[in-house]
Structure formats: C-alpha cells, structure tokens
Amino acid sequence: MHEDTYFYTGKIGNNPGGYMPFPVSKEVLQRGRERFNIYCAPCHSRVGDGNGFVPSRGFARTPPSFDIARLQKAPLGYFYDVITNGFGIMSDYSSQIPPRDRWDIVAYIRALQLSQNASLKDVPAGQQVPSTPPILREPGSGATLPVVAPAGDSTSENEKHEQPEKPEQPENEEPK
Numbered sequence: 001m002h003e004d005t006y007f008y009t010g011k012i013g014n015n016p017g018g019y020m021p022f023p024v025s026k027e028v029l030q031r032g033r034e035r036f037n038i039y040c041a042p043c044h045s046r047v048g049d050g051n052g053f054v055p056s057r058g059f060a061r062t063p064p065s066f067d068i069a070r071l072q073k074a075p076l077g078y079f080y081d082v083i084t085n086g087f088g089i090m091s092d093y094s095s096q097i098p099p100r101d102r103w104d105i106v107a108y109i110r111a112l113q114l115s116q117n118a119s120l121k122d123v124p125a126g127q128q129v130p131s132t133p134p135i136l137r138e139p140g141s142g143a144t145l146p147v148v149a150p151a152g153d154s155t156s157e158n159e160k161h162e163q164p165e166k167p168e169q170p171e172n173e174e175p176k
C-alpha cells in the first residue's frame, strides 16, 4: 500500500522521495528517453538544458536547465511531482502521461543529469539510477542523492569504480 502511494505521488508523506519505485532497466531508460523527447524536449531540449524550440520562440519563461545545482540535488520524486502537478507556468502532464511513463521519464532525466551526453549504454542495465556513478562526489543513499563531481574532480571517493581508461585516440595526435 505504501509503495503504491509512492508510485502514484512520488511523495513520502509531504516530501518527495529519493528513489525509483521499481528497478531501472535499459528498457525503462529507453522508454523514458522516448517519452521525454516527445513530451518534454520541445521546451527543455533533448539534453534538458532548457533550450528547446518552444522557449526560443517567445515562450513566457525559459525552463531552467536540469543541470543547475538545485535540480541536480532534487529528489527523484520531485520530478515525478512536477510532471504530475505542473510547476509555475508549466502545466501538468498527468492526463497525457501515465504514472509508469512518468517514472521512466524521471529515470531518464536523472541519467541526463548524471552525464550531459549520456547515452543509454552508459547506464548499466538493471541499475538504480541514483547509484549509477559516472563520477560521484557523494554516492547517495536511499535518503540522499548522488552528487556529481565536476569533470576533473579528484576528490571523488568513487575513483576506484571509474571505468577503465579509454585508450587515447592515437590517430588524432596533432603534430606540434
């Protein structure tokens, strides 16, 4: 019952929750990307920076980038709530997007936030999005969210988990 309520509201009591109500698979992210690109990208752009084509044509207000610190830190349930109830001048999508799809979109937004240029293959199948670390300064538990370290950050505790180094592209060596 509890889990059901969370599934439909994204909230625990009055507060947005920080976890997905179901495991995030490759299919979830694929579906999330597809729905996001249909319903959200016209305003938020495909990378979520707020530079979609609608705002560029004189929309009253430009959406914020999903990359700003406040939204990076926002719990997953917060995004679910924005889709469900709208926010400011953004109307809600509760009649157009069923709950399961809203969560898929939420998972995809988090993946976008974790890596601006993330493609689906960057997110291992079956992983909870909040625990998918490209480079995280703080890993995030059930209650807290991961904090993504800026590129080149060396204070990361997750360094051990970084992907094996990619070979530098030798063909592109510029003679100096």
Ligand code: HEC
Binding pocket: 036, 039, 040, 041, 042, 043, 044, 054, 061, 062, 063, 064, 079, 082, 083, 087, 088, 089, 090, 093, 097, 105
């Ligand atoms: C018609 C344009 C439009 C569409 C489509 C749209 N949004 Fe928005 N969105 C906005 C605008 C504009 C704002 C800023 C609203 C404000 O500050 O009053 C916003 C704000 C947001 C915010 C930030 C809330 C905050 O705390 O600042 C989130 C998250 C968000 N939208 C998610 C989504 C998602 C997810 C979708 C797709 C399901 C979506 N939006 C579709 C225009 C849109």
